[in-house]
Amino acid sequence: MTKTVFVHLIAASIIFAQEGHPKIDPARIVKYDRVDFKVPDFPATGLILDIGGGGEAVIGQLKGTQVISIDLSARELKQSPGDALKLVMDATDMKFVDGSFQTTTSFFTLMYVPQEKQLQVMNEVFRVLKPGGRFLIWDVDLPALSDPAKDVAIFYFRFLLPAKEIMTGYGTLLTPRARLSADYASLAREAGFEILSQSTHGRTFSMELRRP
């Protein structure tokens, strides 16, 4: 089993734990306390491309039929709520022509993308955005693996949307190198993005990028 596939299984087991999916050995897990995290509505014209939009499909729940949601996992998409158009697609190799979207979102997806593929995702998002288009990112600052016996981190959330609350947890494998907002910011600059804004809330951050 590749590391990537394993990480997706972890995601599924956490997001869908109540539906009988296998659980990870608790001894391996570093748990981060549940945090309340506000997800306000945001203005966007035209279609919104949401990468890694399976799971709780928070952006799909927020923006409905305006969203085209892509995910590597058909199961994650099938089980996700909301009215987005759902397509199985890899964010490192998207099938959209250049300049297709005004807005792209990544809601706790980059933490599931292996480090060596994250620049590919940035480059692909840059490519499918129109000039002036925005890439909105929400994610966590992942610490480096410090104890090899504790190699799984789970971050618990209560997302506060304008009309509902969503309780969930996102888990991923820890790696020897931390993955921090500063790393995503430098990948974004390397891909050609301007950073319009950045904010942190504990271990969680959000970032707004613009394709010049």
Ligand SMILES: C[S@@+](CC[C@H](N)C(=O)[O-])C[C@H]1O[C@@H](n2cnc3c(N)ncnc32)[C@H](O)[C@@H]1O
């Ligand atoms: C935490 S989960 C779902 C988060 C989701 N945005 C939500 O609102 O709950 C992250 C998702 O990213 C997907 N993913 C990981 N790598 C991907 C890639 N290269 N392309 C598309 N989806 C990917 C995983 O299959 C997983 O469903």
